[in-house]
Amino acid sequence: MKKPYNLNWIKNIEVQRRATDWASKNLLDKPQLEAIKAQYQTHFYRPNFFVKIGLFLFAIIASAFFMGFISIFLTDSNITDRGFAMISFLFAGFFIFFLERQIKLLKFFHSGVDNALLYISIALLFVPLFLLFNDLKIWQYSLVLFILLSIATIRYADILTAAGSFLALFVTLANFLMNFSAGTLILPFAVMLMAACIYFAVRKNTGIYYADCCKIIEILSFAAFYLGGNYLIVREGNALLNNSVRPISLQIPFAPVFYLFTIVIPFAYIVTGVRKKDRILLNTGLLAMAFSMVSFGYYFSPFTTAQHIFVSGLALILFSAALIRYLHRPKLGISDEPEKRNIPDELKSILIAQTLGQDPETKGINFGGGNFGGGGAGEVY
Amino acid sequence: MNTQSILRDLVGKKIISESHASLILEYETAKPLSVHWELRYMLYTGILLFNSGLGMIIYENIDSIGHQAMIAAIALLTAACFYYAYQKSHPYSHDEILNSNKLQEYILLLGCVSFLALEGYLQFQYELFGSRYGIAVIIPTILFFVCAYRFDHRGVLSMAITGLASWLGLTIAPLSVVYGNNLTDLKILNSAIILGTLLTVTGWLSERLSIKKHFSSTYIFLGGNLAALAAISGLINQPYKVAYAVLSLAFCLFFVLNARRKQSHIFLLIGIIYAYITVTYLIFFRISENAYFSLMTVYLTVSSIGVIYFLLNFKKILGTAR
Structure with missing residues (x-):
């Protein structure tokens, strides 16, 4: 099937990206880079990130109110659910047609407008399901959603639909297993097994068209594999599914297995990530490690919450500072070389103002910035 | 598509030589994995946690330590x-x-x-x-x-x-401006506008006078955002709507011009969003509710398409280089 986005241009983007990287490391000289840019042209309209957000936002508003306006003529007060569903499908068809045309005409490539049109079309196809069949089980709804999102991903290679279809599939699995008495027992293992299968299936793809989708699916399957075996998630999830209302949730069957998973998986991710120079695996491993510490701290910590936060903060500072000093020369295949990453300064100032900034409510008592706020002020004054 | 296939392609097109390609390939396989940003995020998270943890410990144990x-x-x-x-x-x-x-x-x-x-x-x-x-x-x-x-x-x-x-009794953190400040209070509202304007002017001056030029976007972003949101809130909640509308639009214009000068698209985005809210409010606040829905749908559809057109072509319209 022919793809809506020009495959050659996508390849050329990748070549240009790699060439620019090499040129910044002085592996290519300027005329060579120029030659590459001339030979590997792309004509996509690819706006800056913030412009993309604006385009997405206003495309959503425009399509929503366009539908509102047209609906004035198509509906009256005694319209049936079936009628609504038909109108919804009609709009979906129109938007998909419009999407395909705009991609051709304006050379969009995940530029905001095309994302918006795609998501709206999917919503318009999915929502009538609730009107037409209102007594299906959750797994049946999510299975339909999974199919819809997968088709959309195959055609448009959109990362959000890819992530959505992954999540829909896991909801389907979990809800389906709930129908059986042993369902909750095998659910963690089923989640881990499915995550592993998806990961190895996705790994096979080497085409550039789905490269970003594969990345997001990889991240999600690492996360699902870890969370499926995480002790905290399994124990609390189990309590939730059994509607237990104890203050402390019950111990789970096979607990030692889950202790082991919670400890081993993050280490395995980090070590493999460093050895294979796989950034995705490394970062997932670091986050998983943090979550493992939270998990064990939740049940077994000798500290209070405050002490826990303080100690882990201190440990993080010391650990990362030590590592930064240690890595002043590359060692063990890792380095502290700053790689170019464009985070606008405005975003940094939002982050710092939001997390460490002072707030008038604290009236000069600023313990812990945003997280603690003015909690104590009232008692003293 | 991987490094090897790209290099083979480049050699095939005679852009680089065979030996050059193997040099690059060697670099790619030997290159260490950079954990620069991972370490920075960990350090920053550590500082955040340390800070909150310390505050909470002090607060909880103020009588006993x-x-x-x-x-x-x-x-x-x-x-x-x-x-x-x-x-x-x-x-x-x-x-x-x-x-x-x-x-x-x-x-x-x-x-x-x-x-x-x-x-x-x-x-x-x-x-x-x-x-x-x-x-x-x-x-x-x-x-x-x-x-x-x-x-x-x-x-x-x-x-x-x-x-x-x-x-001055104000919250300036961008995501908290609307909920953190009681902008229905005229005094708070006006001090927000004045502070925001002063910060924006400071930012503009620091660029003009070349004193810490790179600080200017922090000043303008935090200050301008506060002032523009306060002006919009004034437009909606206060009398003298014209004054607040003019203020809000002036800030939006400044944002867009600033975006054009510095190639900073976040200013373009917030300038357009705030201007859109202002103009939409000005058009609709007097219209009676009966005619609302149909007029609103037409207006919002057409105007949003207009904004999309502007965003697609802003480089041409504003005459920016890139």
Whole structure:
């Protein structure tokens, strides 16, 4: 099937990206880079990130109110659910047609407008399901959603639909297993097994068209594999599914297995990530490690919450500072070389103002910035 | 598609030679994995957690812990951080300073954060400043402004600006402006507009006079955002709608022009969104509710398409280079 986005241009983007990287490391000289840019042209309209957000936002508003306006003529007060569903499908068809045309005409490539049109079309196809069949089980709804999102991903290679279809599939699995008495027992293992299968299936793809989708699916399957075996998630999830209302949730069957998973998986991710120079695996491993510490701290910590936060903060500072000093020369295949990453300064100032900034409510008592706020002020004054 | 296939393609097109390609391939396979940003995020998260944890410990145990020891420990940490930051700093310059020391900026941030904790502790336990809260807020604010300029640190500048706003009873953190401030109060509203305008002018001047040019977007972003949102709130809630509308649109125009000058698209985005809200409100606030729905749908559809057209072509319309 022919793809809506020009495959050659996508390849050329990748070549240009790699060439620019090499040129910044002085592996290519300027005329060579120029030659590459001339030979590997792309004509996509690819706006800056913030412009993309604006385009997405206003495309959503425009399509929503366009539908509102047209609906004035198509509906009256005694319209049936079936009628609504038909109108919804009609709009979906129109938007998909419009999407395909705009991609051709304006050379969009995940530029905001095309994302918006795609998501709206999917919503318009999915929502009538609730009107037409209102007594299906959750797994049946999510299975339909999974199919819809997968088709959309195959055609448009959109990362959000890819992530959505992954999540829909896991909801389907979990809800389906709930129908059986042993369902909750095998659910963690089923989640881990499915995550592993998806990961190895996705790994096979080497085409550039789905490269970003594969990345997001990889991240999600690492996360699902870890969370499926995480002790905290399994124990609390189990309590939730059994509607237990104890203050402390019950111990789970096979607990030692889950202790082991919670400890081993993050280490395995980090070590493999460093050895294979796989950034995705490394970062997932670091986050998983943090979550493992939270998990064990939740049940077994000798500290209070405050002490826990303080100690882990201190440990993080010391650990990362030590590592930064240690890595002043590359060692063990890792380095502290700053790689170019464009985070606008405005975003940094939002982050710092939001997390460490002072707030008038604290009236000069600023313990812990945003997280603690003015909690104590009232008692003293 | 991987490194090898790209290189083979480039050799095939005679852009690079065979030996050059194998050189690049060698570099790619030998190149170490950079964990630069991972380490920075960990360090920053560590500072955040340390800060909140410390605050919570002090607050929870204010009656039971040894005050002198605690205060001495925090004071020592603060002093050590500032001393380190000073030792490793370069002399002041009007321009951006690229510090080769990898930890200095984070140590400075930690120092500022623990200074706040120290001051808060003293005020909480000993009422150092009594009920003159203003002094308690303005002291760290002044210190942070000095540090921001002396050590060339935009993060500390952001903290200083939030302190200044806080001194005036305002919240300036971009995501909290609307809910953090009681903008229905005319006094708060107007002081927000005045502070925002002053900060914006400071940002504009620092670029004009080439004094810490790279600070200007922090000033303009935090200040302008506060002022524009306050003006919109004034337009909706207060009389003298014309004045607030003009103010809001003036800020939006400034944002868009600023975006054009600096190629900074976040200013373009917020300028357009705020202008859209202002104009939409101006058009609709007098129309009766009967005609609302149909008119609204037409207007919003057409105008949104208009905005999309503008965003697609803003480079041509504004005549920017890129």
